[in-house]
Amino acid sequence: MPDKDFFEKVFWIVRQIPYGKVSTYGHIGEAIGLKSSARMVGWALNSVAGDLSIPCHRVVNRNGELTGKRYFATPDMMREMLEAEGIEFIGEHVNMEKHLWVPSIKE
Template sequence: MNHSNLYQKIYEIVADIPEGRVATYGQIAWMAGRPNAPRVVGYAMSRVPAGLNLPCHRVVNKSGKLAPYQVFGGEQFQRALLEKEGVTFLENGCIDLKKCQWSIYVPEEDME
């Protein structure tokens, strides 16, 4: 099994994140088959081709904090973008994971 397949899967998972929802690196790693490799996910994001147009801004850490990725133009830009998509932010600047954390099992009753 080629490692490139792992990257491809990571890209696929990130690209499958719906608007208004966010996913954690650990969750993506878990879905990609590497629950112990959250770093690899972050690294994959760092090396992701811009042509894929991946919504990497929807990927946050377990703390609900946005990655120190200033390449987007600033954390505020990223935050505003997510907020515009419907992501709920807390007063402390963290994302409300309990409401916006993406799951493959999307409960319709929880969706509004």
């Protein structure tokens, strides 16, 4: 991964999340080099909330919970989008066992 701004790195990773998969703030943070700063990842996404070129709905916390749903147009939108991609839910959280995608670091 080329050396870019923090935001660029986050977007670069998030855009690589395949259809029907989800990733976590922690893994993304690790992928861009900020091992213990998963907060920054969500923060970066917040700055581009509404940008359809970035599938921010595929990013959840380590527990599979949709922590960012409140930043969407409606609280239900995030889940609707994920279910539309075939992602399974267990109660209020995503079935991580089945849909977790770990970002791979490559140029």
